[in-house]
Amino acid sequence: MPRSLRYLLRRLAQAVPIVLGIAIFNFMLVHMAPGDAVDVLAGEAGGANPEYVEQLREQFGLDQPLPVQLGKYLWSVASLDLGFSFRHNMPVVDIILQRLPATLMLMVCAIALAFSLGVFLGVTAARNVNRVLDRVISVGALLAYATPIFWIGLMLILLFSVRLGWLPSSGMETIGADYSGWARVVDLARHLLLPSVTLALFYMALYTRLMRASMLEVYGLDYITVARAKGVPERRVAYRHVLRNALLPMVTMLGLQVGSLLGGSVLVETVFGWPGLGRLAFEAVFQRDFNLLLGILLLCSVLVVLVNILVDLLYARLDPRIEVAG
Amino acid sequence: MKDELMAFAYRFARNRPAMAGVAILATVFLMAVLAYFVYPDSPWDMVAEPFLWPGQERAFWLGTDMLGRDLGAGIFHGARVSLLIGFVATLVAVIVGVAIGALAGYYGGWMDNVLMRLTEMFQTIPPFIFAIVLVAIFQPSVATIVLAIAVVSWPAVARLVRAEVLSLRGREFVQACVAIGMNDARIIFLHILPNTLAPVIVTGSLMVATAILTEAGLAFLGLGDPNVMSWGTIIGAGRDVLRSAWYVTAIPGVAILLTVLALNLVGEGLNDALNPRLKHR
Numbered sequence: 168m169p170r171s172l173r174y175l176l177r178r179l180a181q182a183v184p185i186v187l188g189i190a191i192f193n194f195m196l197v198h199m200a201p202g203d204a205v206d207v208l209a210g211e212a213g214g215a216n217p218e219y220v221e222q223l224r225e226q227f228g229l230d231q232p233l234p235v236q237l238g239k240y241l242w243s244v245a246s247l248d249l250g251f252s253f254r255h256n257m258p259v260v261d262i263i264l265q266r267l268p269a270t271l272m273l274m275v276c277a278i279a280l281a282f283s284l285g286v287f288l289g290v291t292a293a294r295n296v297n298r299v300l301d302r303v304i305s306v307g308a309l310l311a312y313a314t315p316i317f318w319i320g321l322m323l324i325l326l327f328s329v330r331l332g333w334l335p336s337s338g339m340e341t342i343g344a345d346y347s348g349w350a351r352v353v354d355l356a357r358h359l360l361l362p363s364v365t366l367a368l369f370y371m372a373l374y375t376r377l378m379r380a381s382m383l384e385v386y387g388l389d390y391i392t393v394a395r396a397k398g399v400p401e402r403r404v405a406y407r408h409v410l411r412n413a414l415l416p417m418v419t420m421l422g423l424q425v426g427s428l429l430g431g432s433v434l435v436e437t438v439f440g441w442p443g444l445g446r447l448a449f450e451a452v453f454q455r456d457f458n459l460l461l462g463i464l465l466l467c468s469v470l471v472v473l474v475n476i477l478v479d480l481l482y483a484r485l486d487p488r489i490e491v492a493g
Numbered sequence: 494m495k496d497e498l499m500a501f502a503y504r505f506a507r508n509r510p511a512m513a514g515v516a517i518l519a520t521v522f523l524m525a526v527l528a529y530f531v532y533p534d535s536p537w538d539m540v541a542e543p544f545l546w547p548g549q550e551r552a553f554w555l556g557t558d559m560l561g562r563d564l565g566a567g568i569f570h571g572a573r574v575s576l577l578i579g580f581v582a583t584l585v586a587v588i589v590g591v592a593i594g595a596l597a598g599y600y601g602g603w604m605d606n607v608l609m610r611l612t613e614m615f616q617t618i619p620p621f622i623f624a625i626v627l628v629a630i631f632q633p634s635v636a637t638i639v640l641a642i643a644v645v646s647w648p649a650v651a652r653l654v655r656a657e658v659l660s661l662r663g664r665e666f667v668q669a670c671v672a673i674g675m676n677d678a679r680i681i682f683l684h685i686l687p688n689t690l691a692p693v694i695v696t697g698s699l700m701v702a703t704a705i706l707t708e709a710g711l712a713f714l715g716l717g718d719p720n721v722m723s724w725g726t727i728i729g730a731g732r733d734v735l736r737s738a739w740y741v742t743a744i745p746g747v748a749i750l751l752t753v754l755a756l757n758l759v760g761e762g763l764n765d766a767l768n769p770r771l772k773h774r
Contacts, residue, residue, distance in 0.1 A: 188614045196630055313754035315706055317713050318728055318746035325739050430621025434710055438732075448622060449714060452629040464626050467619045 171480060178479070182472045189468050190244050193461045194237050249462035254454045259462035263444065269339060270432055270443030276363035277428065278421070281370035286410075286417065288371070289378020294405050296383060304375065311372035316431050320365040320438040327361060334361055337440035362439040366431050370424060377420055381413040415486055422478030426471045504766040511762020517755035521748075525573040532566035536722040547740055558727070558741045559734050568748055571724040575752060578635065579705040582642035586704075587697050589643065590650025591689075595681055597651070598658025609655070612648045620645035624707055628716045635718045638711060642704045653696055657689040691767040698760035702753045709749050724749050 231239075243250070249259040292304040328336035335341065339358050346354050385391065386409055394408050395401075433445035440446070444463055451460040505511060539560050547556040547564075555564040597608040627641035661667060662685070670680045711717060712725025724745040731741030 184610065185614050185617055188610070189618060192614070196626065199630070309754065309757065310750070313702070313750050313757055315709050315713075315725075315728075315746060315749050315753075317710060318742070318749065321728070321732060321735060321742050322746070325735055325742075329736050329739075426617070426619035427621065429619040430624075433622060433625065434713070437714060448625060452625060452714070452716065455629075457630065460626055460629065464618065464622055467622055468617050471617050471619060 171483070174483075175476065175480065178476045182476065185472060186465075186469055187241070190241055190465060191237070193465055194240050197457055197461060198233065244465070249465065250458040252456055252459045254451075254456045254459070259459050262447065262459065263462060263466055266442065266444045266447045269441060270429075270436070270445060273359070273362055273366065273432055273435070273441060273443060274428055276359060277366035277370065277432075280363055280367040281374055282417070282421065284367070285371045285374025286378050286414070288375040290382060290405060290410060290413075292375065292379045293382035293386065293409075294401075296379075301379075305379070308372040308375040311368045312376070314368070316365060316369055317434040317438050319368060320361070320435055323361050323365060324438070334358075336361075339442055362435050362441050365438070366428070366435045369431065370428065373424070374417060374420070377417060378413065381416050382409055385409045385413045415482070418478060418482050418485060422475045425474045426467070429467045429470070501766050505762055508762040508765060510758045511765075514755040514758030514762065517751055518759060521572050521576065521752050521755070524569050525576050528566075528569040528573050532563065532569050534566070536566035536570040537562060538566075546738075547744070555744055556738075556740055558730065559738065564727070564741065564744055567722050567727050568724070568745060570722045571727065571745060571748065572752075574635075574718075574721050574723045575705050575708060575749070578639055578642065578708045579701045579756075582639045582646070582704045582708075583697055583700045585639065585643035586646040586700065587650050587693060590647040591654050591686065591693065593647070594651040594654025594656075595658050595686060598655040599662060599677070599681055599685065601659075601662075605655075608651070612651045615644070616648040616652075618645075621707060621710060624711060625714065625716060628711055633711075633716045633718055635721060638708060638716075638718060641711075642707050645707075646700055646704065649700070650693065650696060653692055654689055657692060658685055661685050661688055695760055695764045695767065698756055698763060702756035702760070705749065705753055705756070 247260055249263070251257075252259050252262055255262050288304050288308070292301045295301045324336045327334045335358050339355065340346075340351070341354050341358075382405075391404060391408060394404050399408070429445070432441075432443065433448050435441065436443045436445035437449045444467070448460060448463045451457075451463065539562055543557055543559050548554060549556065555568060557563055558567075593608050593612065597605040597612075623645050624641040627644060628637050631637045631640075658681075667680060667684060670684055708717075708723065709725035709728070712723040713729040715729060717723045717726045717729075727745040728742050731738070731745070735742055
């Protein structure tokens with residue numbers, strides 16, 4: 168598909184200035200922060216002597232003029248070098264790549280759960296509009312939409328781990344169990360269940376409300392009246408004629424929510440001790456590891472840009488009326 | 494104008510969920526205002542024995558936490574913090590967003606291009622992580638939390654206002670203003686912006702809800718102002734005793750839930766009352 172390939176390349180080119188802007192902004196943030204990395208290191212060592220501090224500054228290039236430092240920073244970002252974390256004694260990129268899979272797994276599960284349940288509940292509510300079932304679903308969505316994500320996580324732990332003892336309350340695997348094969352998958356799934364439900368709940372509410380509104384809008388269109396007039400059964404009207412067109416705004420929403428989902432995973436991962444990027448960000452805050460923190464911020468932003476390009480491509484595939492301009 | 498306002502008030506008052514939202518919100522406001530009268534002492538003070546369950550002792554009807562601090566005092570003082578940060582942060586975000594959106598929409602051209610690129614950039618950065626970074630770098634305080642929340646929430650307002658201004662820009666009454674030689678500031682402030690008020694108010698009320706959730710999340714992570722008692726802070730502390738004293742975590746969570754729910758209900762009620770034609774959906 169040369170056309171969509173050209174579109175993809177154009178979108179990637181458009182994303183460059185945005186990522187560049189974020190990188191410059193990142194650089195400014197580090198330099199506005201009170202004290203630099205050397206101060207933190209020196210403070211940790213219990214107040215190093217001034218000469219040593221100067222030597223460290225020189226070593227990290229912190230004594231050079233700002234524009235030179237900015238240039239160097241941008242060059243290193245472009246070559247995928249996000250600096251060094253003195254806490255972990257590792258390059259920032261390596262730490263992030265180590266933690267990324269856990270976060271992606273959590274996010275994919277949460278999105279899948281939120282999307283499928285949201286669509287189902289939204290369709291059900293729309294088919295029973297203004298009846299009891301619709302009211303129950305709508306009130307439930309309203310409540311889930313207003314609940315702090317970290318609090319619902321704690322309440323789920325209280326119920327399912329502390330009281331009932333059905334599911335583990337933290338971590339990704341049972342430590343020291345050394346499962347392999349299916350046993351390991353089951354163990355992982357048991358650990359994954361609560362965090363992904365917690366993260367999914369808010370977005371499920373969002374999708375339910377959007378899906379309901381979107382369904383009701385499509386129900387009012389002429390071609391639905393035609394379908395009914397020619398005797399198409401109501402269930403088929405809902406799932407075949409209305410649902411397909413009502414799904415389109417949901418796809419857009421999916422792209423818009425990625426950034427917020429990453430933010431939510433910081434809270435969820437902190438609550439459930441899930442070893443992903445979010446928990447890493449939380450640790451970085453308290454270790455005052457700004458290199459790492461800003462690396463996470465930059466990488467998450469890049470992730471948002473990429474997912475949005477992907478969603479636009481998907482959108483064009485789902486709706487042939489929308490052409491990707493080559 | 495007066496009739497319109499009356500009609501709006503009537504439509505809003507007939508919306509029962511919205512009125513329930515107003516009632517809850519009024520209660521929370523009252524708690525915030527009365528916090529210093531009902532609980533004159535600092536909510537950080539250890540005033541009783543630890544782990545009093547709610548209802549166990551009449552003087553401490555919501556119980557006490559693991560250090561013997563009165564949870565009732567925490568909830569009342571926390572209401573002040575949540576509402577203050579929620580409303581002020583939203584106000585700042587709305588002012589910035591309206592200014593940028595109005596400039597971009599009214600002048601178009603390169604100004605629009607630059608401002609919208611900037612907006613897009615800010616919208617790309619994951620908001621909650623961005624807020625964490627800002628608060629962590631500039632040290633947690635009420636002021637930095639307000640600013641961080643404002644920084645992550647203005648882009649939505651800017652886009653909304655830009656679109657509204659863009660559509661009003663070409664209307665006859667605006668062209669008439671231009672034709673009689675009115676200056677740009679006057680046109681924007683007196684003739685265009687008042688017409689964008691309705692959607693901005695609706696968006697604003699929903700933004701307060703998000704701001705309160707963000708503040709609670711930050712405080713839960715330990716990034717709250719160390720000098721003020723926030724609902725998120727209580728949950729963060731209560732987490733350690735979840736097994737033995739779950740009420741310490743549960744109570745402030747319910748407070749956040751109700752406040753955010755009320756704001757959402759009011760926001761939707763405003764939306765329905767301001768756009769009566771869209772209501773029957």
